[in-house]
Amino acid sequence: MRWHTVPPEVLSWRDLDDQLVVRNAQSGNTHLLSPLAGEVLRILLSANETMTLAEIADRVRGEEPEDPEWAAAVADVLPGLERQGLVRRVA
Amino acid sequence: MKLADLPQAELEERLRGAGLRLRTGPVVSEIRSAMPPLAEGLALLYGEYPVEDRDGFADFHVRIAPPANLRRWWRPQVQFQFDGAPPFHPLPADQAFPIFEWGLNWCVSAHCHHYLVLHAAVVEKQGGAMLLPAPPGSGKSTLCAGLVSRGWRLLSDELALIDPASGDIAPLARPVSLKNASIEVIRRFAPEARLSPVVHDTLKGSVAHMQASADSVRRAAEPARPRWVVLPRYEAGAKAALAPLPRGRAFMQLADSAFNYDLHGAEGFRVLADLVEGCRCYEFTYADLDDAVRIFDALAEGA
Amino acid sequence: MNLPLLAALRDPAAIAGWDIPRLELLVRQARRANLLSRLALQVELDRLPEAPRRHFGGALVLARAQEEAIRREVAQVSEALRSVATTAVLLKGAGYLFAGLPPAPGRLFSDVDILVPREALPQVEAALMLRGWATTHHDPYDQRYYRKWMHELPPMQHITRQSVLDVHHTILPLTGRLHPDPDKLMRAARPLAGHPGLRVLAPVDMVLHSATHLFFNEEFSNGLRDLADLDSLLRHFGASAGFWRELPERARELELERPLFYALRYTRALLDTPGELHGLREPPAGLRRLMDGLFLRVLQPDHPTAGDWLSPLARRTLYLRAHWLRMPAALLAYHLAVKAWRRPEENPALQR
Numbered sequence: 001m002r003w004h005t006v007p008p009e010v011l012s013w014r015d016l017d018d019q020l021v022v023r024n025a026q027s028g029n030t031h032l033l034s035p036l037a038g039e040v041l042r043i044l045l046s047a048n049e050t051m052t053l054a055e056i057a058d059r060v061r062g063e064e065p066e067d068p069e070w071a072a073a074v075a076d077v078l079p080g081l082e083r084q085g086l087v088r089r090v091a
Numbered sequence: 092m093k094l095a096d097l098p099q100a101e102l103e104e105r106l107r108g109a110g111l112r113l114r115t116g117p118v119v120s121e122i123r124s125a126m127p128p129l130a131e132g133l134a135l136l137y138g139e140y141p142v143e144d145r146d147g148f149a150d151f152h153v154r155i156a157p158p159a160n161l162r163r164w165w166r167p168q169v170q171f172q173f174d175g176a177p178p179f180h181p182l183p184a185d186q187a188f189p190i191f192e193w194g195l196n197w198c199v200s201a202h203c204h205h206y207l208v209l210h211a212a213v214v215e216k217q218g219g220a221m222l223l224p225a226p227p228g229s230g231k232s233t234l235c236a237g238l239v240s241r242g243w244r245l246l247s248d249e250l251a252l253i254d255p256a257s258g259d260i261a262p263l264a265r266p267v268s269l270k271n272a273s274i275e276v277i278r279r280f281a282p283e284a285r286l287s288p289v290v291h292d293t294l295k296g297s298v299a300h301m302q303a304s305a306d307s308v309r310r311a312a313e314p315a316r317p318r319w320v321v322l323p324r325y326e327a328g329a330k331a332a333l334a335p336l337p338r339g340r341a342f343m344q345l346a347d348s349a350f351n352y353d354l355h356g357a358e359g360f361r362v363l364a365d366l367v368e369g370c371r372c373y374e375f376t377y378a379d380l381d382d383a384v385r386i387f388d389a390l391a392e393g394a
Numbered sequence: 395m396n397l398p399l400l401a402a403l404r405d406p407a408a409i410a411g412w413d414i415p416r417l418e419l420l421v422r423q424a425r426r427a428n429l430l431s432r433l434a435l436q437v438e439l440d441r442l443p444e445a446p447r448r449h450f451g452g453a454l455v456l457a458r459a460q461e462e463a464i465r466r467e468v469a470q471v472s473e474a475l476r477s478v479a480t481t482a483v484l485l486k487g488a489g490y491l492f493a494g495l496p497p498a499p500g501r502l503f504s505d506v507d508i509l510v511p512r513e514a515l516p517q518v519e520a521a522l523m524l525r526g527w528a529t530t531h532h533d534p535y536d537q538r539y540y541r542k543w544m545h546e547l548p549p550m551q552h553i554t555r556q557s558v559l560d561v562h563h564t565i566l567p568l569t570g571r572l573h574p575d576p577d578k579l580m581r582a583a584r585p586l587a588g589h590p591g592l593r594v595l596a597p598v599d600m601v602l603h604s605a606t607h608l609f610f611n612e613e614f615s616n617g618l619r620d621l622a623d624l625d626s627l628l629r630h631f632g633a634s635a636g637f638w639r640e641l642p643e644r645a646r647e648l649e650l651e652r653p654l655f656y657a658l659r660y661t662r663a664l665l666d667t668p669g670e671l672h673g674l675r676e677p678p679a680g681l682r683r684l685m686d687g688l689f690l691r692v693l694q695p696d697h698p699t700a701g702d703w704l705s706p707l708a709r710r711t712l713y714l715r716a717h718w719l720r721m722p723a724a725l726l727a728y729h730l731a732v733k734a735w736r737r738p739e740e741n742p743a744l745q746r
Contacts, residue, residue, distance in 0.1 A: 012361065014360075016341075016364065016367060016368065017339060019338075021342050021343070023357065025356065026466065026469075028462070146415065147445075148418050149418060150445070150448075174698065176426070202452065203452060204452035204456055205449070205452040205455065206452075351455075354455050354456060355455060355459070356459055356462060
């Protein structure tokens with residue numbers, strides 16, 4: 001399972017006090033993302049290719065010690081982002 | 092020429108005949124009405140506003156008149172007409188002046204899409220504008236009226252007009268609408284302020300309008316730079332408290348309170364994001380207007 | 395007829411040179427007629443004085459938002475119908491937009507209209523309901539009115555997006571006097587590049603559909619807008635070889651000569667649209683004069699500065715005519731009686 005954002009041209013986003021607000025031109029909806037969801041979207045936006053859950057979790061974790069909690073947390077936010085039409089999965 | 096320069100008889104004649112062209116900030120409305128509360132209300136609250144010539148441009152043509160139904164003598168009604176068509180249902184005839192105010196608000200919120208229009212009060216001090224978006228019942232109009240009677244310039248009690256190109260807010264400087272308990276609160280807080288007669292049993296309860304300060308009206312051509320976004324919440328007995336509001340939440344609050352955010356698409360997103368980035372954002376709980384004025388004056392000084 | 399709005403539609407380039415009072419009248423009339431956005435895209439905004447320019451600018455904001463919304467909506471409809479083995483023809487506004495035709499820029503409308511084969515209706519309706527569209531007009535009489543007698547399902551409204559979708563299976567009511575064959579329309583429909591499963595009507599059919607819709611309609615709040623659509627379509631397609639021969643032939647084939655006659659007559663009268671009427675059967679002179687009296691009034695914007703004291707009567711007359719055209723007399727009497735028994739808000743004859 002690999003993930004990527006919808007085409008960036010379709011999105012408008014802004015970092016406001018560590019939270020990401022994003023507007024999806026395809027749905028017409030605007031979302032305020034939780035800090036983790038925002039971080040995941042930022043990571044996917046800056047990557048130019050698809051990423052696996054593990055890769056995203058690693059990036060989010062950064063310098064913090066390894067812990068399966070990271071992947072679990074990222075796995076939690078991805079479906080929401082998908083429902084909002086911000087990310088897509090490719091098998 | 093100001094409205095106060097017109098003799099009352101001439102004011103009434105224009106209203107009954109060719110129409111009175113009244114300027115409120117960037118908006119000119121041509122007004123027609125044969126109903127006495129209109130002429131009275133305009134003379135009472137709109138003396139300082141410019142009256143325009145017929146060879147200028149009027150943005151809206153409105154008429155406040157009885158509807159074309161059979162209720163002329165039994166519980167007479169009044170209706171707001173926009174270019175001859177009524178956007179809302181008729182109301183009891185004694186609500187002629189409130190329906191005029193609500194109607195003018197509707198004209199702007201429904202047709203001024205060259206602005207991003209938010210449902211919010213806007214006041215200004217020391218060159219910085221404070222936006223007060225809030226759902227009905229939050230006390231924003233009372234707060235707005237209180238601040239205006241203590242030296243804050245009024246841009247609007249209801250409609251924030253944001254210019255997408257500059258990000259500045261354009262004033263309307265129209266009378267402040269007060270409901271129910273806040274009428275008495277303001278009477279006590281600002282005994283010198285001029286209020287319209289109270290109209291009872293409207294859909295919003297008892298309603299009165301407070302005159303905008305002469306300074307606000309005089310400066311109605313002067314836009315203001317947004318500097319603060321404050322979400323007010325009236326809570327009886329509460330100690331006044333100003334708490335920082337995360338900008339993300341402020342953004343969503345503004346987008347929710349906008350009349351035409353969706354129409355502006357990606358551009359609307361950019362305008363609100365820019366606005367919020369440039370502002371200090373707060374939540375404000377209060378019970379006492381004096382506290383509110385003190386705290387906001389301090390904000391303005393510290394700016 | 396010298397309404398500023400008509401002059402503007404005929405020659406948008408000249409608007410920039412108008413004086414303030416005329417521009418003011420234009421903005422008022424155009425807004426009422428739903429044509430301000432169309433004009434905003436045709437006029438040189440920078441040459442306008444500031445005060446009227448703001449209104450045209452605001453209308454542009456509306457037009458852009460509208461276009462985005464319709465594209466979004468059609469994408470959803472297309473997605474929903476992927477599982478159904480049928481083609482859907484985009485009608486009217488959505489059709490003009492996706493085919494990139496001149497009526498589209500600045501056209502303000504909210505519903506998406508599609509035409510599908512009658513046999514496919516049950517699957518189409520089911521597929522749409524699965525994706526969140528729900529039927530409206532839940533009253534059993536209304537449901538029967540639409541499904542048994544009319545040319546479309548009751549309008550479907552999307553649960554979350556609130557957008558409205560009209561699903562047609564023919565272009566005129568089943569109970570009406572004319573029966574243009576929808577299969578012919580579907581067979582001649584053109585594909586849309588990049589949108590498999592979606593079509594638009596062939597050029598002559600597009601003109602005929604627009605004409606039929608306008609001149610059989612019961613109300614005319616968008617009458618001048620629809621007439622402007624016809625003007626754009628006729629000018630655009632009229633430049634193609636064979637169009638002016640094909641148009642009356644197809645009208646005859648589909649029994650739609652009368653609405654075509656009115657379309658050509660009134661676009662020429664109000665908008666100077668070039669067109670060729672020969673080969674078309676005309677109504678008798680007396681009827682023609684009556685229709686002139688009615689249509690030349692109702693096609694003007696419903697505005698205090700347009701029309702005359704007979705305009706309201708003209709509107710009411712055409713309202714009744716529209717219903718008469720939709721159903722045989724006995725059925726009409728029944729239908730009007732049912733409507734009269736309803737709550738006043740539902741009775742269009744009692745509304746403004």
